[in-house]
Amino acid sequence: MRTAAVPAMIAALGLPMCVEAAESPDGEPALLLDAAYTGEVWRNVSGGVRQDGTYLDNIDLIATLDAERAWGWTGTTFAVSGLHNNRPTLSDRIVGDIQTVSNIDTDGATRLYEAWVERAFEAGAIKLGLIDLNSELDVNETGALFINSSHGIGPDFSQVGENGPSIFPITGLGGVMRWDYSERVQVRLGAFEGTVGDPTHPRRTTLDLQSGEGTLLVGEVTLRPIDANRTLLGVWRHTGRSTDFANEEVLRRTESLGVYALTEGTLMERGEGSLSGFLRVGFADSDVHQISRYLGAGLVWSAPMLASADYEEQLGLAVASVTNGDAFRRAQADLGLAYERHETAIELTYRVQALSWLALQPDLQYIINPGTDPALDDAWVVGLRFELTWSNEPG
Numbered sequence: 273m274r275t276a277a278v279p280a281m282i283a284a285l286g287l288p289m290c291v292e293a294a295e296s297p298d299g300e301p302a303l304l305l306d307a308a309y310t311g312e313v314w315r316n317v318s319g320g321v322r323q324d325g326t327y328l329d330n331i332d333l334i335a336t337l338d339a340e341r342a343w344g345w346t347g348t349t350f351a352v353s354g355l356h357n358n359r360p361t362l363s364d365r366i367v368g369d370i371q372t373v374s375n376i377d378t379d380g381a382t383r384l385y386e387a388w389v390e391r392a393f394e395a396g397a398i399k400l401g402l403i404d405l406n407s408e409l410d411v412n413e414t415g416a417l418f419i420n421s422s423h424g425i426g427p428d429f430s431q432v433g434e435n436g437p438s439i440f441p442i443t444g445l446g447g448v449m450r451w452d453y454s455e456r457v458q459v460r461l462g463a464f465e466g467t468v469g470d471p472t473h474p475r476r477t478t479l480d481l482q483s484g485e486g487t488l489l490v491g492e493v494t495l496r497p498i499d500a501n502r503t504l505l506g507v508w509r510h511t512g513r514s515t516d517f518a519n520e521e522v523l524r525r526t527e528s529l530g531v532y533a534l535t536e537g538t539l540m541e542r543g544e545g546s547l548s549g550f551l552r553v554g555f556a557d558s559d560v561h562q563i564s565r566y567l568g569a570g571l572v573w574s575a576p577m578l579a580s581a582d583y584e585e586q587l588g589l590a591v592a593s594v595t596n597g598d599a600f601r602r603a604q605a606d607l608g609l610a611y612e613r614h615e616t617a618i619e620l621t622y623r624v625q626a627l628s629w630l631a632l633q634p635d636l637q638y639i640i641n642p643g644t645d646p647a648l649d650d651a652w653v654v655g656l657r658f659e660l661t662w663s664n665e666p667g
Contacts, residue, residue: 300666304664310330312328314328314655320366320651330355350389369617369643371615374421375424385443386443388401395451396450406424412536418570420592426568434513434514437464466511501538503535503536507529507532509527509528528556531555535552536550537549549571551569552569560599563595585622589621590621592616594615595613632656633657635655637653
């Protein structure tokens with residue numbers, strides 16, 4: 273990666289580079305620049321749509337400005353980021369699954385991703401702008417190891433809206449308020465535009481607030497009984513357009529509700545290793561959305577294993593299952609189409625931080641009932657992810 277290109281691209285996004293040299297009294301830079309390249313090689317070895325392989329990639333460029341360090345603006349942070357993805361998709365063309373084998377799998381684009389300002393207070397913070405909802409809400413920290421998309425934001429939530437909610441790869445305008453009620457209780461409230469981007473031009477980042485597009489409102493409570501464990505309880509309400517079951521080209525304005533819960537944390541510590549786990553459930557309005565229910569769980573062992581103690585290693589096993597709603601299945605049956613009720617993805621993955629700037633992650637997934645399509649056999653998918661990172665942050 274040509275790191276010299278990173279400052280130039282950040283400047284092109286409109287952030288003044290003169291603050292890069294600004295430092296706080298402790299010598300830390302006010303402007304942090306981060307770049308990451310993620311590449312993946314995949315092969316569907318059996319089942320699914322067809323036996324084939326593909327290469328996916330993702331480029332992230334992020335600039336974060338601490339305005340307190342730069343100009344003395346207490347508790348104020350600005351951030352802007354862009355991303356690029358190539359077009360060859362894995363799930364749509366090869367596997368045929370609903371949940372999406374890879375969390376960087378998309379139709380491809382080069383776009384502005386986030387641009388926000390956050391003001392922190394003693395009792396919380398407020399963030400406004402172009403925001404990835406999943407960076408603030410429904411965040412599964414333990415599940416971040418896994419590559420299957422369902423272990424990020426739950427698929428019961430990620431299906432909301434004509435173009436999805438404000439998450440990868442298309443974000444929208446919104447705001448999030450965080451209130452730290454106590455050391456053990458935290459509340460987040462979010463409001464986002466109901467239709468992100470432009471559904472007729474899905475590869476663009478489009479900011480177009482229209483009175484008829486509705487809103488997405490989210491409330492979430494975090495309970496942390498001990499430092500090593502936490503539980504999230506969330507509810508969302510969407511008042512925008514959704515895809516009609518009977519005809520995917522026909523859109524209707526409607527309202528839907530959903531709830532989710534996540535518990536995660538450390539289960540056991542032994543020597544230099546620790547075992548963490550998570551369990552997430554989610555429910556969505558089955559009269560509006562295809563996926564009415566989701567259940568996911570996983571275990572992650574973090575310890576020296578194959579490499580020396582100088583390397584960070586993690587081994588994880590997770591399962592994710594979605595359930596089609598009755599209304600969706602009836603609508604498809606009226607069209608002469610049959611769908612199974614469940615799709616389940618089982619993932620085994622291993623990640624090693626081989627160098628400070630290089631991580632390697634082989635991955636194996638078994639997809640049961642891909643796409644809930646009875647015509648597709650269960651799929652075995654193998655892949656290798658590698659991550660290259662760069663930052664100007666000291667240390």
